[in-house]
Amino acid sequence: MYDIIGDIHGEANTLKHMLLSLDYEEGKEGYFHPERKAVFVGDYVDRGPGIFETLRIVREMVTAGNAYAIVGNHELNVLAFYTKDSDGLFLRAHNLKNKTQIKKTYEEFRLDKVKRKSYLKWMRSLPIFLELEGFRVVHACWDQKAIELLKKENPENCLSKKFLTKIYYEKGEVFNAAMLLLKGREFAFPDNLVLKDGYGFKRSAYRIKWWEPMNGKSFEDISFGNRFHLPEYSIPSQLYFDIPLYPENEKPVFFGHYCLGDKAGVVRSNLCCVDGCIANDGVFVAYRWDNNLPLNQKNIISVKKVKKSSLK
Ligand SMILES: [Mn+2]
Known part of the structure; x- marks a missing residue:
């Protein structure tokens, strides 16, 4: 059996608290559960105070075979920031905007280049999506067409140097497929x-539900995981585009990314978002998968932020 654990964002103490709450024990090879495995949905880095520590805990568990971990869009950003193309230029320029975006990670990574190198290498090895017994895991959006394309173009299913360099150079359909999975629709x-978000920045796009058609809905109806409100008026029909909807009779998908706070959890009978937005005053969320459908909100475990290192 599996426990699917949400976006951590460097909140290492809260992660430890969650693992203990789920009855994991700390052994010589890291945290483990005698009967269960953890599945991490990505976004280990940025924001929180314990990024190296978070990476250590997750990597130890994966290495020992006690967990699976996939990549999130924050790992993608960090990898692109530290990856050079064949001309020696970083895939993500080292400008103020990009440095600010990964500030916490940048500051920790600067302190220990050996560790940084080792964790970057590990992050490059993590799968972009996972299909386990009876369920699927992706950071933001499961889109079968994008998955098929990635299986064909990137059979290793990870953000290797070669793959990242190629897609950042081309910025074509394979790049878009990877972005769709990691950042959502x-x-x-x-x-x-013209809309401004909570930070006062002008927005040209917003996150939407990738499992519902937009016909006849309002801008607000299809919004998902945005920290700003959308107009309640109907979307003009000339703006509709067809989303390949995720069928209700398909295997369940667990994902993170959407910073739902206390609304995190089951969003439909076979869809569950485990990102409770822990780094932004939210909660830290996991789903105890018991092989049963429909998914049930009762299987959601939620813990509050642990600020000080009161745990070992
Ligand atoms: Mn994310």
Whole structure:
């Protein structure tokens, strides 16, 4: 059996607290459960105070065979930041905006280059998506067409140096497929609609539900995981685009990414978002998978942030 654990973002103490709450024990090879395995949905880095420590805990568990871990969009950003193309240029330029985005990771990684190198190498080895017994895991969005394309173009199913360099150079359909899985589906506003998010930044697109059709809905209806409100008026039909919807009779998908706070959990009978937005005053969430459908909110375990290192 498996426990699917949400976005950690460097909150190592809260992660330890969660593992203990789920009855994992700390052994010589890291945390383990005698009967269960943990599955991490990505976003280990950025924001929190214990990024190296988070990476250590997760890597130890994966190495010992006690957990699976996939990549999130924050690992992607960090990998692209530290990966050079054949001209010696970083895939993500080292400008102020990109440095600010990965600030916490950048600051910790600067302190120990040997460790940094070792964790970057490990992050490059993590799968982009996972199919386990009876369920699927991806950081943001399961899109079968994108998955098929990635299986064909990137059979290793990880963000290797070679693959990352190639897709950042091409910025083509394989890049878009990887972005769709790691960042989810977005809806671009018409030019005449100007919105500002909670930080006061102008937004040109917002995150939408990737499992519901938009026909006849309002901008707000299809919004998912945004920290700002959308107009309640109906989306003009000329703006509709067809989303390949995730069928209700398909295997369940567990994902993170959407920072749902206390709304994290089951969003449909076979879809569950385990990102409770721990780094932004939310909660830390896991789902105890018991092989049963429909998914049930009762299987959600939620813990609050542990600020000090009161745990060993
Ligand atoms: Mn994310």
